[in-house]
Amino acid sequence: MIEYDFVVVGAGSAGAVLADRLSESGKHTVCLLEAGGSDLNFWIWMPIGYGKAFYSAPINWKYTTEPDPELNNRSGYWPRGKVLGGSSSINAMVYIRGQHADFNDWEAEGNPGWGFADLLPYFKKMETNDQGESDYRGGSGPQYVSTMKRDLHPLCDVFLKGAQEAGYTYNSDFNGPDQEGVGLYQNTAKDGFRMSTARAYLGRARKRSNLHIETKAHASRIILDGQKAVGVAYRQGGSEKTVTARKEVVVSAGAVNSPQLLMLSGIGDGAELQASGIDVAVHRQAVGKNLQDHLGVDYLYRSKVPTLNTQLHPWWGKLYQGIRYVLTRRGPLSLGVNQAGGFVKTDTSPSRPNVQLYFSPVSYTKAPAGQRPLMNPDPFPGFLLGMQPTRPTSRGHIALRSSDPTASPLIHPNSLSTAHDRNEMVEACKILRKIAESPAMRAVIDEEIAPGPSVQSEDDMLQDARARCSTVFHPVSTCRMGPNPEENVVDARLRVYGVDGLRVADTSIFPTVTSGNTNAPAIMVGEKAAAMILEDHKTA
Structure with a gap:
């Protein structure tokens, strides 16, 4: 069993950021687990190639929703990135932060530190805008943003x-x-190539000796010692493997897979877990609930x-x-x-x-x-x-199809x-x-x-x-952040209620969906989560 300071599950829009920032000082060892493989794919790097990546099984989870009652019982197609860079490797690259008021709403709902004034430094830190730095735009961050x-x-x-x-x-x-x-619109692209978080963040981080990246590593459960997360079990090449975390496990698997992994680990609504044949470790009834999408x-x-x-x-x-x-x-x-x-x-x-x-x-x-x-x-x-x-009020949910980690979850958009x-x-x-x-x-x-x-x-x-009508591919809120543990999954520092050493950091923590495309705020969550984790472990 190999041990690291931090284990990050998911190398997507937030997870790649976390892997980079947590390993940046060289003081911590980090293991990044990604269910998919390399992003060295022509259809990923060529911007208009997303039309192919959008439906390519090797790099895409290709989820399908349950019949949606108000959409004539149609089942929707939900592509999600299964590759280094996650959905930032297969999306349409539109770069939108959201309205200032979106984040002020988050803070007003009881999430200190999540107002726009608090988040603007992270948005600027992550970005190099091709128009240069300004009061609102960054000029030296890893994520390149192009005026097209x-x-x-x-x-x-x-x-x-x-x-x-x-x-x-x-x-x-x-x-x-x-x-x-x-x-x-501005795009996450540079020099005619897509600028996913794999390219922006992992491109510079992957050579560090204190960062280890495992691809084709499908996380099956979080390993708990009592009510403390101590590692992750995953499947790779037909074998069951484990990796342990001395300090924290951070789940950044996205709004579909993050709640699924928590539930597979016994963290979720107790009655629903038992119905799926899973022993309840921590009853958290909000896991998988509150799903929003555009x-x-x-x-x-x-x-x-x-x-x-x-x-x-x-x-x-x-x-x-x-x-x-x-x-x-x-x-x-x-x-x-x-x-x-x-x-x-x-x-x-x-x-x-x-x-x-x-x-x-x-x-x-x-x-x-x-x-x-x-x-x-x-x-x-x-x-x-x-x-x-941009601000729907309908709420759906994610549920387990079975206790098999390789089975796709049930997606109920409730559109x-x-x-x-x-x-x-x-x-x-x-x-x-x-x-x-x-x-x-x-x-x-x-x-x-x-x-x-x-x-x-x-x-x-x-x-x-x-x-x-169909999804615009912006699912959020399935591990929602908020002050009440009965209604939410994580607190304002993204710590899972009732579990030590475990955080969630991706779009699933959004209290409400932002007004626009969700890739930019997902990257921001990765930046802010990394800063909070390092602060909590008293490291700059």
């Missing part, structure tokens, strides 16, 4: 003009003083002018852009697909933006379920207007289960139509393909959303 304007499709400017004609203001930086408005839908348009479809559908277009990318790291293959968008308010006049917009100058109407064939778009010019309400969420979905659909009806957009739209002109009433829009 030089290669964006010209239709992005048409979208921005149309959105402003529809009454929405322009915002030059969604991660600056205020999030509201429309603008261009739910979105796209409106698809045939275009009167060329789009990325025009460049990427014909074989010669693929060849040209492929050669261009290999030689220059430029062009559409060097970008994510969500190029422009914004954060706006519905007509119900909320106090702050409650809808996120996406503009993608590409379309794929016949994609197989759960796939994004970005290199094989529609044969006609088309584009997508997409949206997601659109509140009147609030159904109303905001309809109001957000109206915003897409409002922008599409602007003079700038009317000039380039040939026709609306989906949902089509027959969908007009609020009920029509809701029924269309139920039939077509």
Whole structure:
């Protein structure tokens, strides 16, 4: 049995950060366990290759939800990264921190140290922004953030003009003083390659002698001595192995796998654990509960002018852009697909933006379920207007399918289960139509393909959303942080209630989902968790 100071489970958006920061001083030994393998994969590193990584079994857990009642009992596809870098290696790379008020809400709910003023130093510490350091942006961190304007499709400017004609203001930086408005997205990319946390953090950390990385190491349970975490059992190459932790075990396996691992270890709702044949070590009824996610839908348009479809559908277009990318790291293959968008308010006049917009100058109407064939778009010019309400109130849960660690967990999203969420979905659909009806957009739209002109009433829009909407891949809150151990899993220092030497640090600890993409705040959690752990062990 090998012993380290710290054992980190999961090398994803937060776990890779923890492995780097905890080993940085050289004073501690760290073991990082990752169920997946290497991130040296062409489809990971090429930005638009996420359309392949999105559905690739070797690097993706490829989860499927249970039938969702309010979505016509459809089962949803939930890709999660199973590779160094985790979901930061397979996501669409949009870099959004969230609204300042999101984090102030966290603090107001009884989580000291989690207000925006407290977290801004961590956001800045983790980031190198290609526009340079400012009051809000970092200039020397490992996570590179790129402004992609030089290669964006010209239709992005048409979208921005149309959105402003529809009454929405322009915002030059969604991660600056205020999030509201429309603008261009920044990506976690550098020099034409994806900048996952594997590249950003492990790339510099993996050569340290005090950091040991085990890949293809599927954690099966946390080893407890009484009510203290002392190690992790894992499966690798057909063998059962263990690693022990002198100081702490940190679970950073994500909003699906972190609660699953706790439950497999006997930490969870006692009655549910016993029903799965698992001995109860620590009764924590909130484990796996409080699941939140963003739910979105796209409106698809045939275009009167060329789009990325025009460049990427014909074989010669693929060849040209492929050669261009290999030689220059430029062009559409060097970008994510969500190029422009914004954060706006519905007509119900909320106090702050409650809808996120996406503009993608590409379309794929016949994609197989759960796939994004970005290199094989529609044969006609088309584009997508997409949206997601940012602060849903529906709550789902994660449960065990069985006591077998290799069995996928049960995912119950419980989408659109509140009147609030159904109303905001309809109001957000109206915003897409409002922008599409602007003079700038009317000039380039040939026709609306989906949902089509027959969908007009609020009920029509809701029924269309139920039939077509899907996750935007932002699950959170399944090991929620909060002051009441009966309703939450971890305290404000991310320590699991009732278990010594055990923390959780990933999106599962979010008290509520942030207003936007969750990769940036997940990385921040890794930074803050590492700082707290080192502080608690009196090490700088």
